[in-house]
Amino acid sequence: MSSRTAKFIAKRLALGLLTLFLVSVVVFFATQALPANAAQAILGKTATPAALKALSAKLHLDESVFSQYWHWLTGIFHGSLGTSAATQQAVTHVLGSRLLNSAFLVLISAVIAIPLSIGLGVLMAMKRDKTADHTLSTSTLLVASLPEFVIAIALVLILSTSVFHVFPAVSLLGPGQHAWNKPSIVVLPALTLILAVTPYISRIMRGSMIEVLESDYVTMARLKGLSERAVIWRHAVPNAIVPAIQVSALQLAWMAGGVIVVEFVFDYPGTGTLLINSVTERDVPVVQAIALIIAAVYVVVNLLADLSTIMLTPRLRTAAR
Amino acid sequence: MTDPSHEEGITRRQALRGAAAGGALLVGGGVLSACGVNPSVIAQSSPEPKGPIKPGGSLTVGSTGGGAQDSIDAHFATSDPDISRLNQLYEPLAVRDPDFNLQMLLAESMTPEGKKPDVWIVRLRPGVTFHNGKPVTADDVIFSLNRIINPKNPGTGAASIGYIDLKHTKKLDPRTVKVVLQYPNVGFPDDVGQYFNGIVPVGYDPKNPVGTGPFKYQSFAPGQQSVFVRNAEYWNGPSHVDQVTIIDFVDDTAKVNALLSGQVHAITNLPAAQLAQVKGLPSLRALISKGGAWLPFTMRVDQAPFNDVRVRQAFRLIVNRQQMIDQVLLGQGRVANDLYAPLDPAYNAALPQRLHDLEQAKFLLKQAGHSGLTVKLVTAPISEGIVEAAQVFASQAAGAGVTVNLDKTDTTTFFGPNYLKWTFAQDFWFTRNYIPQVEQGSLPNSPFNETHWADPTFEKLIRQAQGELDASKRTELLHAAQAIEYERGGYIVWAFSNQLDAYSSQVTGFRPARSGLPLTNYGFGRAGFVV
Numbered sequence: 066m067s068s069r070t071a072k073f074i075a076k077r078l079a080l081g082l083l084t085l086f087l088v089s090v091v092v093f094f095a096t097q098a099l100p101a102n103a104a105q106a107i108l109g110k111t112a113t114p115a116a117l118k119a120l121s122a123k124l125h126l127d128e129s130v131f132s133q134y135w136h137w138l139t140g141i142f143h144g145s146l147g148t149s150a151a152t153q154q155a156v157t158h159v160l161g162s163r164l165l166n167s168a169f170l171v172l173i174s175a176v177i178a179i180p181l182s183i184g185l186g187v188l189m190a191m192k193r194d195k196t197a198d199h200t201l202s203t204s205t206l207l208v209a210s211l212p213e214f215v216i217a218i219a220l221v222l223i224l225s226t227s228v229f230h231v232f233p234a235v236s237l238l239g240p241g242q243h244a245w246n247k248p249s250i251v252v253l254p255a256l257t258l259i260l261a262v263t264p265y266i267s268r269i270m271r272g273s274m275i276e277v278l279e280s281d282y283v284t285m286a287r288l289k290g291l292s293e294r295a296v297i298w299r300h301a302v303p304n305a306i307v308p309a310i311q312v313s314a315l316q317l318a319w320m321a322g323g324v325i326v327v328e329f330v331f332d333y334p335g336t337g338t339l340l341i342n343s344v345t346e347r348d349v350p351v352v353q354a355i356a357l358i359i360a361a362v363y364v365v366v367n368l369l370a371d372l373s374t375i376m377l378t379p380r381l382r383t384a385a386r
Numbered sequence: 387m388t389d390p391s392h393e394e395g396i397t398r399r400q401a402l403r404g405a406a407a408g409g410a411l412l413v414g415g416g417v418l419s420a421c422g423v424n425p426s427v428i429a430q431s432s433p434e435p436k437g438p439i440k441p442g443g444s445l446t447v448g449s450t451g452g453g454a455q456d457s458i459d460a461h462f463a464t465s466d467p468d469i470s471r472l473n474q475l476y477e478p479l480a481v482r483d484p485d486f487n488l489q490m491l492l493a494e495s496m497t498p499e500g501k502k503p504d505v506w507i508v509r510l511r512p513g514v515t516f517h518n519g520k521p522v523t524a525d526d527v528i529f530s531l532n533r534i535i536n537p538k539n540p541g542t543g544a545a546s547i548g549y550i551d552l553k554h555t556k557k558l559d560p561r562t563v564k565v566v567l568q569y570p571n572v573g574f575p576d577d578v579g580q581y582f583n584g585i586v587p588v589g590y591d592p593k594n595p596v597g598t599g600p601f602k603y604q605s606f607a608p609g610q611q612s613v614f615v616r617n618a619e620y621w622n623g624p625s626h627v628d629q630v631t632i633i634d635f636v637d638d639t640a641k642v643n644a645l646l647s648g649q650v651h652a653i654t655n656l657p658a659a660q661l662a663q664v665k666g667l668p669s670l671r672a673l674i675s676k677g678g679a680w681l682p683f684t685m686r687v688d689q690a691p692f693n694d695v696r697v698r699q700a701f702r703l704i705v706n707r708q709q710m711i712d713q714v715l716l717g718q719g720r721v722a723n724d725l726y727a728p729l730d731p732a733y734n735a736a737l738p739q740r741l742h743d744l745e746q747a748k749f750l751l752k753q754a755g756h757s758g759l760t761v762k763l764v765t766a767p768i769s770e771g772i773v774e775a776a777q778v779f780a781s782q783a784a785g786a787g788v789t790v791n792l793d794k795t796d797t798t799t800f801f802g803p804n805y806l807k808w809t810f811a812q813d814f815w816f817t818r819n820y821i822p823q824v825e826q827g828s829l830p831n832s833p834f835n836e837t838h839w840a841d842p843t844f845e846k847l848i849r850q851a852q853g854e855l856d857a858s859k860r861t862e863l864l865h866a867a868q869a870i871e872y873e874r875g876g877y878i879v880w881a882f883s884n885q886l887d888a889y890s891s892q893v894t895g896f897r898p899a900r901s902g903l904p905l906t907n908y909g910f911g912r913a914g915f916v917v
Binding site: 099100101102103105106107108109110111112113115116119123149151152159221225226227230233234235237238239240329330331332334338339341342343345346347348351 | 453454455464465537538539540542544545605607608609610611633635636637639640641643644646647648649768795796797798799801802803804805813814833834
């Protein structure tokens with residue numbers, strides 16, 4: 066790795082940390098602006114003044130906003146994400162298995178969706194303006210225009226409750242279990258995410274592939290008598306893939322947040338449902354932690370995408386020399 | 387409607403059985419005469435379910451409303467899953483059974499000591515043990531009462547039994563407690579007989595949740611699920627099933643989907659909109675319970691414009707009750723008359739039904755100088771149908787020239803810093819008798835006096851009634867009190883809504899409960915799988 070690339074990474078990481086800090090400030094004060102606190106959320110209808118006072122003291126909600134934020138920030142530097150207001154357990158403990166479940170869902174979806182959509186894009190480009198291309202283009206456009214919760218509900222109706230009874234409608238897990246212990250519960254949420262991201266990546270791949278296939282060097286390669294397989298996979302795809310990688314990264318980052326809606330529909334035990342509950346419960350430390358994790362995913366994924374773009378683009382790769 | 391067997395209604399046999407077991411128990415004069423009843427007869431009064439039940443099996447029940455703050459503590463319950471758990475693990479001294487009769491549980495009897503109901507002798511049922519094998523004694527009762535009322539960490543029940551004078555309450559012998567009250571109250575057995583007032587052993591720690599209920603604790607993951615196993619030593623007849631799992635759902639759609647796809651056997655609180663779908667499926671059963679739950683609008687009687695009684699009366703006339711039931715509850719409710727506690731024998735049914743009358747409403751508003759009034763109604767999805775009721779009210783009010791601006795908040799904000807202070811808002815209440823409900827919400831010192839109702843004549847009548855042991859004299863006092871609330875109170879009680887639940891046809895043992903708690907008072911101990 067050249068020193069210029071190293072410098073680039075260092076600069077991007079520093080900017081990423083600054084982004085995360087700003088996100089933490091915004092999220093913290095935004096949650097403070099919500100009326101009611103965790104004690105009121107927990108007690109609900111039974112919130113008599115006596116009960117409220119006792120619980121607020123127990124949950125340390127009587128401290129000032131700034132001292133709460135300061136405690137949280139200093140905690141970060143000691144490796145602690147704080148204590149959940151609703152459960153009085155460490156945030157890391159509350160997040161633990163749910164983070165793994167969400168990561169599993171996102172990764173499974175990405176591992177299937179990215180190669181699938183790149184393949185689809187190549188196929189569409191090769192069959193340009195033929196029936197296969199028209200069918201795929203129209204159907205991907207149709208799916209892309211549907212919000213992911215509509216896709217999720219349709220999948221539940223078709224595959225779970227009304228037409229077929231193949232997969233569970235709700236992703237139930239026992240305590241101590243993880244999503245990979247019960248793969249059947251991951252199918253519908255993962256399918257939803259795959260359907261949500263595939264159209265974007267495949268359509269970009271189709272566009273850039275068509276552009277590459279029309280370029281001179283592909284014609285040259287064909288004239289040289291190379292096999293069509295070699296032309297496509299060795300010469301065309303590596304050059305067409307850069308925009309698709311950028312879009313895949315955007316989609317991956319989107320999934321880290323978009324998974325919230327999908328998890329909610331399936332009651333999937335991940336960070337998305339936890340975030341929704343934590344907002345309702347005014348559990349600020351947990352909201353804070355999840356928001357930061359999602360922001361961090363954005364920063365890291367975008368950095369990785371830029372790095373792979375550099376690696377895949379000879380002009381950029383060799384610029385430092 | 388479902389098949390008649392699922393409709394509410396006490397069969398003749400149940401009614402007779404109820405009478406034998408202490409039908410006179412209804413808070414009327416009954417509390418007292420009930421106390422002499424042979425406990426074994428009472429114990430049998432829980433009706434056996436219809437049809438043969440296969441012993442064993444694992445029952446899975448879905449519920450919404452919980453989250454990371456879920457509790458398994460005997461004395462703290464706010465959400466539906468919390469209440470479901472409490473009903474499996476713990477038992478109070480008495481309980482309102484599905485027929486709304488006060489049934490003695492861990493107490494064998496509760497009797498006022500003298501001529502005034504300010505000192506009560508609680509005699510415990512013999513031979514009952516906690517899940518850890520320890521017998522239930524007077525010390526456990528005193529420990530539990532202290533733990534509930536503890537001012538440093540008041541339990542859910544502190545709001546209803548805080549009037550117990552703990553200093554003078556004492557053990558008479560291992561099976562007898564003398565409970566002293568700060569003032570006479572015939573409603574004491576009802577107040578103490580609530581699911582959140584369970585009796586726990588001395589030194590109880592919620593980390594080791596030990597009670598006397600039909601199921602023992604096995605595991606608990608807040609916001610996810612809790613598992614309970616059969617208590618083979620249960621004094622009131624062990625359960626049919628070996629295990630019960632209560633699962634938390636984030637929303638109603640996921641819960642109904644889980645029932646439809648066979649992932650759970652039963653769910654509490656079926657949304658009315660899904661009732662038709664459930665009824666149409668042979669694999670599912672709907673359970674419709676006609677209790678006394680109500681979803682009032684709350685008008686603060688001490689704030690403009692509602693400090694003028696004519697405005698309150700006008701608002702009560704604006705409501706088209708039947709239309710609201712049809713649109714909001716999809717027909718699942720009965721018209722109410724701005725009064726609560728319809729199952730109380732002292733309910734004042736003689737007061738004429740208040741009708742939809744826009745002309746009279748306009749006239750009253752004009753008299754009060756409030757023609758063309760604009761008000762803000764604070765609403766939140768705190769219970770099913772609440773926000774819809776607010777929307778229907780706003781459109782009905784337009785007919786009387788009143789503009790209702792809806793301020794829709796989320797549930798947490800609704801119960802936030804302005805809770806019990808909103809000028810015009812809404813609430814939901816479960817089935818209670820009149821005196822216990824008044825103690826909750828209609829006395830100046832009530833913990834949930836959301837209408838800020840403080841009527842001296844009313845209060846005097848209630849205090850007299852609380853000390854009156856003669857049922858007919860007490861009914862007279864309560865009728866007078868209800869007439870006052872009917873005339874000038876701050877609630878608009880438009881309906882008593884039905885409790886809707888659903889379960890798989892593989893399961894039996896549930897029946898409609900007038901007490902209004904879901905799934906026959908969370909009666910998983912009486913349910914089982916069909917042969």
